[in-house]
Amino acid sequence: MENNLHNSKMWEDANLLEVQYKFRDLTIEELKNVSKTYPNFTFSMNTYTFKDGSQKDLLNFSGTVPVKYGNSYNIPIHLWILDSHPFAPPICFLKPTVNMGISVGKHVDAHGRIYLPYLQNWSHPKSTIIGLIKEMIAKFEEELPLYSLSSSEAARQSELLSYIAKITAGDTDMKSKSNIGGGKNEGCFNKITVVGAGDLGIACVLAVAAKGAADKVVLLDLSEGAAKGGTMDLEIFALPNVEISKDFSASAGSKVVVLTVNSLGNAQTYLDVIQSNVDLFRGIIPAISHYSQNTVLLVASHPVEVMTYVSWKLSAFPKSRVIGVGANLDTERFQYILTNLLKAEVLAKDAWITGEQGEDKVLSWTGCNLVANQTEAMAARNSREKVANRAMEVLKGKGQRSWSVGLSVADLTDSILKDKRKVHSVSTLAKGCCNINSEVFLSLPCVLGTNGVTEMVKLEEDPLVQEKLQSSAGSIHDLQQQLKL
Secondary structure, three states: OOOOOOOHHHHHOHHHHHHOOOOHHHHHHHHHHHHHHOOOOEEEEEEEEOOOOOEEEEEEEEEEEEEEEOEEEEEEEEEEEOOOOOOOOOEEEEOOOOOEEEOOOOOEOOOOEEOOHHHHOOOOOOOOHHHHHHHHHHHHHHOOOEEEOOHHHHHHHHHHHHHHHHHHOOOOOHHHOOOOOOOOOHHHOOEEEEEOOOHHHHHHHHHHHHHOOOOEEEEEOOOOOOOOHHHHHHHHOOOOOEEEEOOHHHHOOOOEEEEOOOOOOOOOOHHHHHHHHHHHHHHHHHHHHHHOOOOEEEEOOOOHHHHHHHHHHHHOOOHHHEEEOOOHHHHHHHHHHHHHHOOOHHHHOOEEEEEOOOOOOEEEEOOOOOOOOHHHHHHHHHHHHHHHHHHHHHHHOOOOOHHHHHHHHHHHHHHHHOOOOEEEEEEEEOOOOOOOOOOOEEEEEEEEEOOEEEEEOOOOOOHHHHHHHHHHHHHHHHHHHOOOO
């Protein structure tokens, strides 16, 4: 199809008629305006494959848009026009050349798909393709979506894009996947990758390095621009066995990948904030799971229960290998308070903070040391409850600072790498526990080993605890249903 959109004869092309665009005249008129504004764009008809495997012949166009990011760049893009245009937004992608790498961020995922507020809020006639491209340019000038690759990086990028194309097409046979990242024997090399170079990410790196369980710690910095703040300090005061990288391939062969990233967008509602995080994870998880196919994903991003669920869905990993930091920190603190401050060590070993982080956490017990006599049992239970309430009051005064969460992360990674089979309260798939029937992640006491969760420890039967956990599961499930994965 020739590129001159002002040639009305061109729009009588049979290809367009076959597609049966519902609002053909409106679509033609708008694309003529696009061609007038961006004459370098080339238009064609091609088959687009949707996530569910269905296909449709659609109008699409590609070209470059000018972006100023220090220097001037021409960023290649590719837009697909749905047959319900202009009442539905286009599907937008970057179109990197072989020597370009994709900078995954809040507006671009590892596939190169572009996500913008303009697309989410698309409404005809206010929204137009030219308006969309203007916002695209503005966002790209804040966060450049592509970077130059060396020849070796270009080869890895090509391999990654090929892999992502396969899993997008539904090829999820994990057994057929090749081991990416070189010929190192993963069985004898303990490597941890921390994704996100904010305060929490750096705290995790320092805590994990201090713990000494890992042979190598990689900090994957996905932010734009030169190193600054803590990342720059880590580069200046180099730590042994710590590497800072912006390349996903640096994470290859990790035994544990810790996710600390949180979107810093201008979302207005709590749901918008979570959706921004989901959009960010959509670009991260496929790349991470590609380079470390046998890793354990440890999620510390907020809200941890939802983001652990999102990581599980996007990675297609077994549920045992996707866990959240959950209530591990609160549980360790609670047990410490019982043992050292209240001198109730016998109670401490069976006491667990479960459910979700925050105000809705639930105190649970895994052992019943109460005597058989009903009267004595009631007295023992009341005594236990009084001590537990005192411990909870102390616990309420403790915040979750980056360094304390980092120490908790180091504790969890140590149990995993050393196959300690230690019990931790971590976010795990709760379906089937406490009569929970939905796919939600809640903090529950679990035995951790090299493959993640090896066993879930049964809670003491308590109708009130079950009711609280079911309530948390219901609210989290309702929230998840509103997200766009």
